[in-house]
Amino acid sequence: MPAPISSDPGYVSVPLDYRTQGDLDGDGRPELITRHSRYTYGGTLVVVHKGVAPAGGLARFGEATSVGDIQQPVRRVNGHGLVNADVLYSACVSLKVQSDGSAVVTELATGKVLWSSNTPGHPLGSLTMEGTGRLALARHYDDSYWSPPGVAGGGSGTVLSVQDDCNVVLRDGKGAVLWSTRTYDPARELLGTAVPAGTRLANGQEVVAGQVLLKMATSGNLNLIDRQTSRVLWTSGNTPFLPAPPDAGVDGALQPDGNLVIRNKDGNPVWSSGTWGTQGARLVVQSDGNLVIYDADGRPVWSTGTWFGGVDTLGHPLCSGCLLIPYETVESKAGRLVMQQDGNLVLYSKATGNARWSSGTWGHPGATAFMQGDGNLVVRASDGTALWASGTWGRGNARAVLQDDLNLVVYDPAGRALWATGTDNRVAARRGTALFAGAVVKSGEEVHTPITSPIWLQMQSDGNLVLHFNPVGAVWSSRTWGNPGARATVQADGNVVVYAADGRGLWSTGTWGHPGAYLVLQNDANLVLYDADGVQPLWASNTYWKSLKY
Incomplete structure (x- = not known):
């Protein structure tokens, strides 16, 4: 059995600018120019693709979606702390400080304790977020008896979130992961579909997350595909030409050491993500179009950088x-x-x-x-x-x-x-306040324009999404009243939908099939959904101020 590809000295690194052929027409043949390094393994050439480096500790670039409703004060620990007998709940777990002073994470469905600080003997203990962003269990203000190992503090804005994927995560003010209880459940992945370590994708097999498809192609390439357009968003590119050579890859798997590897029929590696040394990692096919490897705490260590929309680097x-x-x-x-x-x-x-x-x-x-x-x-x-x-x-x-x-x-x-070229895809976004794919407006929340004129979009507590423009008043609504707890979301497929609290669709713009589209609350009081290029209006409330009578 061939050894897993790793940083083993037996591998000889040969850095070079490796050019592959690409994919403009969706036939699975990669045209991209990508920088790789290559390794030799028993005479077999191994292409190592380092992926896209996380920016500021974050792999998802675009507007963040909700992860366990961390905006709700009852679901997080901040400056108020969590005192003895208090409980925080998510859809999956509870976090509680027991009477003996231990903090425990318990699975709601089974009552099983998934994690504990193992700090008995401290009655009346409480879980506190200090001003420095340091999370601590303490009996008195300066009498702490536990804190996450190796984490000094995340500074102002640090939050501990009890997430719907069963994990309890400590993040700094920018959203970067500092520590977690490592109680994540792949079946409850919030961002798409998780592929746990050890899962093998043979030729022709695939993983689906919304409109995104990860497929081990018969060509030997691992391809990330937009299902609606059949365009290849990313490819491993280890087989640049068709038909596939005899030593092409036949299966791909995320190894226990965190390395994503493609092997040929002899079991030898021919491509890898180069992420060995991240035991407990998981691969996530995200519904925003990105393929990401996260470490055991949820930090991104590798990604394809192929989300729908979003701007990060130059x-x-x-x-x-x-x-x-x-x-x-x-x-x-x-x-x-x-x-x-x-x-x-x-x-x-x-x-x-x-x-x-x-x-x-x-x-x-x-x-x-x-x-x-x-x-x-x-x-x-x-x-x-x-x-x-x-x-x-x-x-x-x-x-x-x-x-x-x-x-x-x-x-x-x-x-x-x-x-x-003058092809900036965020021109339309600067006409007001933009909501990108994944944005959610929850019950009671409002979105305002950046100018001082009184224009705002409100998700009312009765379930109606309403556009206000003073002095006229309400100038447009989704007409979905009578559904308390409803929310509005800008979906990755380009559709804006109002959902009832039980998940039923109540209203939509009917604009699915336009991935990366974004909604703009414009300074002229018009609410407009633009395509990802910011050029073509897909839907509008038609409430621009010159058309309004007041």
């Missing part, structure tokens, strides 16, 4: 002297810049698949795109003739960046923008 640079030949691609979180075989340089939206910009140079097969040393981005025909240019010459060491907001920008060395 993007992917096309450096001075870089060349794009036909079929080559540069990607950011929202866009894909392709040097097409017909000679056209085209920027595509990942979320919608639409072409958002092009150089207009089709009809010149074999053309290339080149970021010149003088700062000019140029498309040249196969004979060297310039077909298109950004007009930014004379700026040495300039760089072109495909940003995560879908904009392609040429910057000078000082960071000043010299030229751009």
